Structure formats: C-alpha cells, structure tokens
Amino acid sequence: MTKNLRDLLLAFKSGEISLEEVEKQIKFNYFEEIENKLKLDVNRHFRTGVPEVVYGRGKELDEIIKATIKLAEKNGIALATKIEDVEKLNEEIKKYDLKNYIIKINKKAKTLIIKNKNYSVKKIGKVGILTAGTSDIPIAEEAKDTLEVMGVEVITYYDVGIAGIHRLFPALKKMVEENVCCIIVVAGMEGALPSVVSSMVDIPVIGVPTSTSYGIKITPLLTMLHTCSPGIVVVNIDNGFGAGVFAGLIAKKVYEGNHDKNHRGGVNRNTE
Template sequence: MGKDLREILLKFKNGEISLEDAERLVKLNYFEEIEEEIKLDVNRRLRTGIPEVVYGKGKGEKQIVEATLKLAERNGVALATKIENIKRVERKLKEYNLNNYIVKINRVGKTLSIRKKDYKIKKFGCVGIITAGTSDIPIAEEAIETLNLMGINYIKAYDVGIAGVHRLFPYLKRMLSSKVSCIIAIAGMEGALPSLVSSLVDVPVIGVPTSTGYGIKITPLLTMLHSCSPGLAIVNIDNGFGAAVFAGLIVKNLLREVHD
C-alpha cells in the first residue's frame, strides 16, 4: 500500500526522506491493484475533491466488495453504484471482517457504501432533488448516496412531475427557502420536468433523463437537450451519480467563494 500523500509531503518537509524518495513514494501512491483485475485511483479525491467510485455494473460481487473496501481503507469512505445483484453482494460482505466499518446498502438505489467508524463526514451546503415519477426514484437514491459521500445536504421531493404539476410548487418553494445551490430534476417519459423547473427558479438545474417510459428510451434525453429554458445542464440517461457530483462541485465552489 502506498503511503498517504500528506504523510509523504510532511516527511519530506521535515527532512525525514529525500526528494528522490518522496518522488518514488508519490508515484507508488497513484493507484492500487487488486488481483491484476482492478486498478484503483486511490488519490482521485486529492486531485478532484471526489474519491473514485466503483461502477458495479458488469462486476462480480467479490470485485465490488473488495474494491469498495480498499477505497474505504484509503479514503475513509467509499461508494459502489449500479450494482446488479444486491443480494449477492450482501452475502459476500459476510465473508469479510467489517467490525471497524459502517456498511450501508441502498436496495432501491443499487448502491453500497462503506465508511470507517472513526471517519466523520462534515455536512455542508444543500441540493434539491426532484423526480417526476416514482419509477425515477432509483436514480434519485443513487444521487443521494453520492451526495452523502461528498458531505452535501439535500432536500428531496418524489413523484411531482408535470402530469400533476400542482404537486411541484410547494416543494420548489421549500427548496428555494432553504437556499439550495442547485436542483437535480430527474424524469423519464417525455422528460419535460427539468425545463419546467429551470423556468421557475434562479439556481442551476441539472436534468437527468431516465430509461422510464414507453417505447424509445432516448426521448427524455433528446427533450432535455433541446430545452429552450436557460440555466439547465444535462447528464446522460440514468446518471444520478454524475448529476450529484456536478451538484456537489457547484456547492463546494460556491462555499469556497464565500469563505475566500
């Protein structure tokens, strides 16, 4: 295991290791390999503010558990998304000594999070999360677990799509009153919800098309991409993780501007 980057820099600063040794240790610290199959970018959080997340689709339960656990060992907390068989992952977890960890499985969002018991996540900021229908909730739950990983607070409102648009307004009012930095709007079917939301609020809106709906699944993506409502950015279909990361970076940079 490579040493923590901060520890390496402190040792160099204090004269405990040479420049050549520091350079060698930093290079070794770029990634860790698991059985020649998975190469983990363990220092991504130091570069980007966001730790690497395990993409579970197509991976076996052993790969998912070991990769997530290794990232938790290095970063204090880790997340796996798009897990295809949650029950198998739950069974596999029982084979590991996890006494020093807090494990959370979100069956709806198809995620696994592992956190060291002594690792504290400081909460800050706030993001709104809205779904058009209940079938879009799994993507919202994926986004929520990603925000939890980043330490971002959230307010959620489910099943408030344009088929019954009157349901939306009280929740938008609550979100704006709570000073959310942005809103994630998740919708399948025709995908019109993000355009509507962005026409009513003065914060950035992140549209997430989902594969929910009849017929061709690309329709909500095309609807959102062709929106005439300003202040709206779009991620790909079912990418709750990507939307949450984008939202988290908005929050972090706004707070940085305030405190600088």
C-alpha cells in the same frame, strides 16, 4: 501501508518522514492494484475533488467489495454504483472483516457505501433532488448517495411530476428557502420536469433523463436537450452518479467562495 497523498505531505511537513521516503511513497500512490485485475486511482479525490467510484455493472461481487474496501482504506469513504446483484451483496459482504467500517447498501439505488467509523465527511453545502415519478427514485437515490460521499446535504422531494403540477410548488419553495446551490431533476416519460423547474427558480438545474417510459427510451433525453428554458445542463440517461458529481462540484465551489468571503470579512449568504 502507504498513506494517501494528503497525509503523506502533512507527514513530510511535520518532519515525521524524510524526503526520500516521500519519493518512495508517491510511487506507490499512483494506483492500487487488486489481483492483477483492478487498478484503483486512489488519489483522484485530491486531483479532481471527486474520489474514484467503483462502477459495478459487469463486475463480480467480490471485485466490487474488494475495490470499495481498498478505496475506503485510502480515502475514509468509498462508493460503488450500478451493482447488478444487490440482493446477494448483503450476504457476500458479511464474509469480510469490516468491524471498523459502517456499511450502507441502498437496494433501490443499487449502491454500496463503505465508511471508516473514524472518518468524518466535511459538509460543504446543500443540493435539492426532485423526481417526476416514483419510478425515477432509484436514479435520484444514486445521485443522493454520490452527494453523501462528497459531503453535501441533500433535500429530496419525489413524485412531483407535471401530471400533478401542484405537487411541485411546495418542494420548490422549500428548496429556495434552504438555499440549495442547484437542483437535480430526474424524469422519464417525456422528460419535461427540468424545463418547468428551471422556468420557476434562479437556481441551476441538472436534468437527468431516465429509461422509464412507455415508448422510445431516448425521448426524455431529447426533450431536456431541446429545452427552451435556460439554466439547464443534462447528463446521460440513468446517470444519477454523473448528476451527483456535477452538483457536488458546484456545492464545493460555492462553499469555498463563502469560506473565502468570511476570511475577508464578507457576508456568507447561508448565515444571514
């Protein structure tokens, strides 16, 4: 079995393998192919900080499972999103020998996480997630699972939309106290919650419009894009994964900055 790129370089550094073996293995590490259908970018994590994730929509369950297993073999942990038949997934995955892995199926988020029992995810910070309503929770959970794979702790408060604005204040207070590096705000209907949140905190806000609405599905996206409150970035409709990745990269950079400060004798705000 080929090593992932990091293990390969460490093995070369320690003298375990030769330069010729490194060259041969690197050729194998460009991608992994499954049944001449799927080509997996198994080393994406080392280039971008984000591992490849299996997009489940339009794929057969066996394709999703095999691809997620292969990515978990290479990276220790793997995620699949937007799985259409998540109810059947629970039965199908029992057909595979995964005794060395921890399986997490999130039916609400329609996600699958496969993690090697011996793999430890490095913790790199905290992110807050809010939803306007309970109908927005599946997209929030997709973002949460994405952040879990990236090693980010998540603080969630659901159903705190502007129809009952008093529900929002305790959630924001907790997130400020916990020193989250950014807040993902998931909202449908008119999509006003991200603007309200960004007007009250000095923390970057990631707006996620959802397709939850009585009327035109694009309305929350347009509301967020046309916000008059600065400090918001917006992902596409129902893109919890994209929001999770963006928040995770922010958390990673904040963690690295604090880590560098500690090595230089600076102060880590998280430990004050």
